[in-house]
Structures are given as C-alpha cells and as structure tokens.
Amino acid sequence: MSYSSVKISKGNHGWGGPLTVTPTDEKPYVISVTGGGIDPVAQRIADLTGAKVVDSFANPVPKEETCAAVINCGGTARSGVYPKMGILTINTVAITPAGPLSKFIKEDIFVSGVTANDVASTENIEIPKELQENIASPEVSQVKNDAEKVAQDSKGQEESRLLRLIDAVGKVAGDFVNTFYQAGRDTIDTLIKNVLPFMAFVATLVGIINYSGIGKVLANILSPLAGNIVGLVILSIICALPILSPILGPAGVIAAVVGTLIGQQIGTGIVPMYLALPALFAIDAQAGCDFIPVGLTLGEAEPDTITSGTPAILFSRLFTAPLAVLIAYGFSFLLR
Amino acid sequence: MDALTNAASAFIGLFKAGGNVFMSYMTGIIPLLIALITAINALVKFIGEDRVNRFMAKLTKFAILRYTVLPILGVFFFTNPMCYTAGRFLPEKYKPAYYDSCVSFLHPVTGLFPHANSAELFVFLGIANGFTKAGGDQAKLALLYALSGIVIIFIRGLVTERFSMYFFKRNGNTKILNQNTDVNDLKKTNAQEA
Numbered sequence: 001m002s003y004s005s006v007k008i009s010k011g012n013h014g015w016g017g018p019l020t021v022t023p024t025d026e027k028p029y030v031i032s033v034t035g036g037g038i039d040p041v042a043q044r045i046a047d048l049t050g051a052k053v054v055d056s057f058a059n060p061v062p063k064e065e066t067c068a069a070v071i072n073c074g075g076t077a078r079s080g081v082y083p084k085m086g087i088l089t090i091n092t093v094a095i096t097p098a099g100p101l102s103k104f105i106k107e108d109i110f111v112s113g114v115t116a117n118d119v120a121s122t123e124n125i126e127i128p129k130e131l132q133e134n135i136a137s138p139e140v141s142q143v144k145n146d147a148e149k150v151a152q153d154s155k156g157q158e159e160s161r162l163l164r165l166i167d168a169v170g171k172v173a174g175d176f177v178n179t180f181y182q183a184g185r186d187t188i189d190t191l192i193k194n195v196l197p198f199m200a201f202v203a204t205l206v207g208i209i210n211y212s213g214i215g216k217v218l219a220n221i222l223s224p225l226a227g228n229i230v231g232l233v234i235l236s237i238i239c240a241l242p243i244l245s246p247i248l249g250p251a252g253v254i255a256a257v258v259g260t261l262i263g264q265q266i267g268t269g270i271v272p273m274y275l276a277l278p279a280l281f282a283i284d285a286q287a288g289c290d291f292i293p294v295g296l297t298l299g300e301a302e303p304d305t306i307t308s309g310t311p312a313i314l315f316s317r318l319f320t321a322p323l324a325v326l327i328a329y330g331f332s333f334l335l336r
Numbered sequence: 337m338d339a340l341t342n343a344a345s346a347f348i349g350l351f352k353a354g355g356n357v358f359m360s361y362m363t364g365i366i367p368l369l370i371a372l373i374t375a376i377n378a379l380v381k382f383i384g385e386d387r388v389n390r391f392m393a394k395l396t397k398f399a400i401l402r403y404t405v406l407p408i409l410g411v412f413f414f415t416n417p418m419c420y421t422a423g424r425f426l427p428e429k430y431k432p433a434y435y436d437s438c439v440s441f442l443h444p445v446t447g448l449f450p451h452a453n454s455a456e457l458f459v460f461l462g463i464a465n466g467f468t469k470a471g472g473d474q475a476k477l478a479l480l481y482a483l484s485g486i487v488i489i490f491i492r493g494l495v496t497e498r499f500s501m502y503f504f505k506r507n508g509n510t511k512i513l514n515q516n517t518d519v520n521d522l523k524k525t526n527a528q529e530a
Contacts, residue, residue, distance in 0.1 A: 013385070191373075198455065252458070
C-alpha cells in the first residue's frame with residue numbers, strides 16, 4: 001500500500017509547525033485522542049495520506065505504529081506526552097507550549113489550532129483513483145464494524161445517545177474553558193514580558209524623582225511647556241519634526257517618560273488637571289514615525305508606496321499633531 | 337560614620353520610594369489589567385480572525401470607515417503590530433494614510449482596552465496616574481482619550497491621504513494613483529488567508 005504526505009500548518013492563534021505527516025508500513029496509524037469519535041482533522045489526514053485512523057479511546061494502537069496523533073488538549077498533559085514519545089502531535093486547540101513537558105513541545109513536532117482546512121496535500125495533483133479507493137476501504141470496514149457493534153448491543157443504543165449528548169455538552173464546555181484558559185495564559189505572558197518590565201522602570205524613575213527632589217527642578221523646566229495649551233502645541237510640533245520624530249518613536253519610551261513627568265506635575269497640582277487630555281496627544285505626536293516602512297510592509301505595500309508614503313506621513317504629522325492637541329483641548333472642556 | 341549612615345539610608349531610600357511606587361502599581365493597576373485583558377483575549381478568540389477579516393474587507397470604500405472603523409477593528413482584534421496587516425485590504429494609494437491612522441490609535445485605545453498595546457501602556461498611565469492623584473476620574477479620561485482619538489485618526493487619515501497623493505504625483509507613481517481596489521484580487525487574498 002502506498003502512502004502520500006500532507007503538510008499541516010498552524011491555525012488561528014495556533015503555534016508550531018508546519019509538520020509533514022507521511023505514514024509508512026511500520027507506522028500506518030493516525031490516532032485521534034479527542035474523545036467522542038474521530039476528529040475531522042484526523043479523518044482528513046487519513047483521507048489525504050491513506051493512513052489508518054483510529055479512535056485511541058476505543059481501540060488503542062502501540063505508539064511504535066503511530067505516525068501522528070490528533071489531540072484536543074487545552075492543558076499541558078497530552079500536548080506534552082506525545083511529543084515526548086516522539087510522535088508528531090496535532091492539537092486542534094490553539095495553545096502555546098507550557099507546563100512541565102513544555103521542553104518537548106517543539107515546532108518540528110507539534111502544531112496547534114489546527115482545523116481540517118489547515119491540512120493540505122503536499123502533492124499538487126489530485127489523489128489517484130486507486131489510492132482513493134484504498135482510502136475508502138478502511139473507512140467502510142470501520143463503519144461496518146460500528147454497525148455490527150450497534151446491532152450486537154441493541155440495549156446500548158439509548159445509552160450511547162445519552163453518552164453522545166453528554167459528550168457534546170462536554171465539548172462545548174471544554175472549548176469555552178480552554179479558550180478562557182489560553183486567554184489567561186496569554187495575558188500573564190504579556191504582563192510578564194511587556195508590562196512589568198516597563199512598570200519596574202517607571203516606578204524606579206518616579207521613586208528617584210520624588211525622593212531626590214529632582215522633581216522640583218524638572219517642574220521648573222516643564223511647567224512653561226506643559227502648564228498651558230500654547231506650550232503643549234509647541235511640544236507637539238517639536239515631537240513631530242520630521243528629523244526628530246523617527247528618533248523619538250521607538251516603543252513609546254520617550255513618550256512614557258515625558259508623560260510620567262507631566263503626570264507628576266498634574267498630581268501635585270502645578271499643571272491644571274484638564275490639560276491631561278491635550279498633554280496625552282502632545283507627547284504622542286511622533287507615535288509610529290519610527291515604524292513606517294515596517295508597518296507598511298505588514299500591509300503588503302509596494303516599495304514605491306513606501307518611498308512616497310514615508311515623507312507623506314512625516315509631513316502630515318507637522319500639521320495633524322498640533323491639530324490633535326487643539327482637538328483634545330476642545331474635548332478637555334468635558335473634563336472640567 | 338554618621339555621614340556614611342546618612343548617605344546609605346538616603347541611597348536605600350531612593351529605591352524604597354521606587355519600590356513603593358511599584359507596589360502601588362501592582363495593587364492598583366495589575367489586577368484590573370489581568371481580568372480585563374483575559375476577557376478581551378477570550379472574546380477575540382471566540383469571534384475568530386477569519387470573521388473579522390471578512391468584515392474588514394468590506395469597509396474600505398468610504399473614507400469615513402477607512403480611517404475610523406477599519407483601524408479601530410484592526411487595533412482591537414489584531415493589536416500592535418499585526419493591526420497594520422489590514423492595510424492589505426486597501427489599494428496602494430491609501431496604505432500610508434491607513435498606517436498613519438492606525439498607528440495613531442494605538443495609544444488612545446490603551447485607556448479603555450489595554451490589551452491592544454500593553455507594552456506601551458505607560459504613555460497613557462504616566463499622565464493618568466497623576467490625573468487620578470489630583471482627584472480626577474480615570475475612566476472619564478480614558479473615554480475622552482479614545483473619543484478624541486477617533487476624531488483625530490480620521491482627520492489624520494484624510495490629511496495623510498492628501499499628502500501621499502502629492503508625493504505619489506511628484507515621484508511619478510501614476511500606476512499607484514490609478515489603481516483601484518480589484519475585487520477579484522481581494523477575493524484571492526481572502527481565499528489565501530482562509
């Protein structure tokens with residue numbers, strides 16, 4: 001029996017891959033470890049490759065004969081176990097590596113968030129007819145097996161319907177919990193990687209400024225700029241100067257530092273409260289000016305568009321940045 | 337000795353003050369942030385990228401949608417920096433204006449929806465903390481920041497659009513200027529995405 005290969009790419013919010021699955025005579029099985037029958041992803045892999053697909057809960061096969069495992073694990077257990085055994089693992093739930101076995105979850109053995117649409121044949125041509133027949137036969141025999149089982153166990157029919165219902169409810173609840181769980185994991189991840197480091201930096205800075213008395217010196221420098229609307233407009237124009245704006249942009253660091261300093265002055269009452277809103281736009285005039293070519297490339301822009309677009313954005317800022325401060329000044333009357 | 341002790345306690349005091357500020361952030365900002373970002377992350381996953389992409393591809397025709405709803409959806413669902421990828425739904429000539437409008441919303445959004453640009457939260461929080469300290473309502477500031485942000489990204493989109501037309505003309509990019517949205521091309525891109 002001949003087998004063909006499929007390429008499996010990660011799905012929405014997924015991770016890892018792409019994996020190439022090629023069954024062999026020694027490893028003819030694709031196992032579906034999903035509960036509630038054979039997962040559509042496993043079925044599709046089997047259809048395209050000619051592998052045999054089995055429901056691992058109903059009739060387990062030895063791991064030596066398994067070429068790929070389809071799982072729906074939102075946690076860490078199954079996601080790690082199969083990669084650890086060296087089996088290509090396809091997770092239908094979009095997760096990123098975590099947990100005690102995360103060191104085994106590598107891009108060349110694990111792919112997540114996969115749906116049946118992410119499984120593609122590596123061969124461009126349609127599957128040969130004989131192969132299709134080959135594929136069809138195990139399926140048919142399996143259906144027959146199932147039918148026999150059902151016939152043998154007539155009493156079990158009602159029971160299995162109930163079980164199927166429980167299964168369906170469980171799956172929905174599981175999806176819900178998994179999605180939330182992964183959302184929580186993503187949140188903590190960005191918190192630790194992005195938010196906390198910046199918080200540590202700003203907190204230390206504020207601490208030093210407050211304790212050492214530098215704050216008073218800075219207030220004298222800043223208040224003529226930040227303490228009235230004319231100063232804020234000037235600040236925004238300085239930030240938007242086409243020679244300065246690409247330098248001031250990166251990661252909003254300078255905006256954050258100047259913002260924190262102005263925030264301090266607002267907190268102590270030196271700068272009037274309602275100026276908080278225009279100030280937010282004054283310190284932000286350079287936002288993204290350092291990122292124009294990258295951002296445009298992400299939008300699949302042509303090189304010519306980038307060449308003309310970059311100066312267009314930089315010069316447009318010179319007008320829109322002070323305008324933004326004035327618009328915010330208008331809105332700030334709602335704050336008083 | 338006394339002088340040394342004073343110097344040491346002043347040195348420690350600097351960082352004690354920093355630590356106190358950090359602790360106030362941890363108890364004041366982080367808990368809300370965790371719950372809010374988790375809920376929105378889950379919502380975004382439930383809705384799914386495909387659905388948002390399909391909807392966004394329909395919004396490109398009118399300037400008012402192109403520079404308001406399109407960047408807002410992009411920023412909310414795809415966050416920084418993937419929000420710029422929505423530029424692919426637009427003809428070349430509008431791409432710089434979309435980028436400008438999109439990137440300018442990345443800070444105004446953080447007051448209400450910090451998940452969209454969590455790495456640059458402090459552009460808002462630096463000022464907002466002082467505002468709260470002075471007795472202001474941070475939610476009101478966040479709301480007004482987002483609202484004025486929407487007005488501003490719309491104007492910025494229009495102005496940058498004019499400027500890009502000028503530069504396209506000056507650099508002789510007539511091909512880009514004459515190009516319109518090719519519906520078939522869009523469909524192709526969508527199919528590839530799916």
